[in-house]
Amino acid sequence: MTQDRLKPGDLRSSRWFAPDDLRSFGHRSRMMQLGYSEADFRDKPIIGILNTWSELNTCHSHFPERVKDVKRGVAQAGGLAVEIPSISVDESFSKPTSMLYRNLLAMEAEENIRAHPLDGVVLMGGCDKSTPGLVMGAISAGVPMIYLPAGPMLRGNYAGKILGSGSDAWKYWDERRAGNISDAEWLGIQGGIARSAGVCMTMGTASTMTAIADAMGLTLPGASSIPAVDSGHMRMSADCGRRIVEMVWEGLTPDKIVTGASVRNAAIVAMATGCSTNAVVHLIAMARRAGVQLELDELDALGRITPLIANVRPSGKDYLMEDFYYAGGLRALMKQIEDRLDTSAITVTGKTMAENLEGAVVYNDDVIRPLSNPVYREGSLAVLRGNLCPDGAVMKPAACDPKYYQHQGPALVFDSYPEMKRAVDDETLDISPDTVMVLRNAGPLGGPGFPEWGMLPIPKALIKQGYRDMLRISDARMSGTSYGACILHVAPESFVGGPLALLRTGDIVRLNLEERRLDMLVDDAEIAARRAAWIPPEPRYGRGYGHIFSKHVTQADKGCDFDFLQTDFGPGAGEPDIF
Known part of the structure; x- marks a missing residue:
């Protein structure tokens, strides 16, 4: 992708720091309060790192280290990285459900980006709702962005058996209820089913949504498949830092990436992976933030013609995400269905999907099946x-x-x-x-x-x-x-x-x-x-965020986004103009 590169005076952050006026004096002095000299932040891209880490989000427990890798990459490329903590919509502990807070994360991400002197952002997420929440907010904010997926955890193991998080929990719970599993066995399964940082290592919602972000062109190619604790994940994180700086200079904003073609690519890839049913709600919401009016029936039509070729639990029978990575990962799967995709779509690399898929190879055709031998003749949903x-x-x-x-x-x-x-x-x-x-x-x-x-x-x-x-x-x-x-x-x-x-x-x-x-x-x-x-029930909430949610959330077929965050709801305030 070629276009005129930005000049330092074109940077969004220059509106905060460049003018010789009282407001900019205050902005520069506060940066100096943080220990920066003007050489650190003037005339160079300022990159926000939106980090959804928390001590209760087990999937993101490695993010404090990955932030360091991102910052290293940003610095090497000549930018300044600043970390901005974001609400951590963890799946394991949030009640009644983390889905209640996906839109809150999307709002927070959008407003954090808009309100601060950021030229580009690295979005750090992975656990189920963090991917759509961050992406929805960043699409609406409109500055260059790249998504850094948390990556799957290692395979589970107990008594010589390979365990898949979630899927095997349900299976063994039924056996526990039937009286077929002892207390000692139950304790061993608990300790063996989640052995490292990272998201569920089945093709659950987390891996589904990071694969969707990958196929949509919002991650570095194949980044969604890298296990969380693999050294390749550290290198990918630094690469994200280097790449986002270049994206700023190139002016590569989300509207150039998230298009009807890239959304369709993401839907096809989701079907081929054996995606989570949650993909329907999130993909519709993400698409509509970009003005792409994706409908349920379009997803069903794609499902009827897209074979499931990832033999990964729970739709597949034998393998987990670590095996999927060793088999070639998402790039290899996408290469298998390349003729079904619009490979002219632009990605965060600035290159087309076709260019990103060059050289992708399947190393195990039982994990990533050929089209002649699918796991299931139609797609996942x-x-x-x-x-x-x-x-x-x-x-x-x-x-x-x-x-x-x-x-x-x-x-x-x-x-x-x-x-x-x-x-x-x-x-x-x-x-x-x-x-x-x-x-x-x-x-x-x-x-x-x-x-x-x-x-x-x-x-x-x-x-x-x-x-x-x-x-x-x-x-x-x-x-x-x-x-x-x-x-x-x-x-x-x-x-x-x-x-x-x-x-x-x-x-x-x-x-x-x-x-x-x-x-x-x-x-x-x-x-x-x-x-x-029929008598309508009483509302669940009378105040607070829950009240806002109740008044404005759309139904499942519309993506469960807030109506007032949709592109056709009305104009936004635009860029801050009070300086």
């Missing part, structure tokens, strides 16, 4: 419609038993997570393998925050009979590390009066995956009568 989900619902067919692709059974409906949890632990529960478990009031407003409750536990009554899967429906999300016959993101959600609110225990529910249909077999007159009798 399917979008359903019907009288239960007129605005859509999402399913992950590759991660469940094909016998559920056509299913009909009676609903067992729960209005809350505690109610459901009590029932599934009742060994006398009246339930059959054909029953369709339903959880409602777990969507963006009902959860609140759209929690990951959608992989409903298999009832003990069925576990003891040897069953490990059944059809489950909710307006919740589920962890990207989850698997099974789960239908999620039912929209509109029940809390706002979506059809799921009208379903009753005993009603027959029918799924037809091939036709992409999900329906309750209840006649229209009865549905209308139930709707007339």
